[in-house]
């Protein structure tokens with residue numbers, strides 16, 4: 006059961022974690038985002054992980070904006 010097509014469509018947890026971390030630095034491509042989303046549909050652990058990263062990114066972005074808004 007080592008079908009490359011299947012593997013490409015559904016990345017494993019480790020790959021999703023890496024992509025999620027990567028997304029903090031720069032936006033993912035449309036294909037990468039789709040693969041992560043497909044995985045999140047079937048994996049609760051990565052859904053929680055992604056939610057935490059999203060919160061973290063939101064907090065960092067707010068900090069960045071506050072900083073940029075300073076005179």
Ligand SMILES: [Zn+2]
Nearest residue numbers: 017018048051
């Ligand atoms: Zn997962």
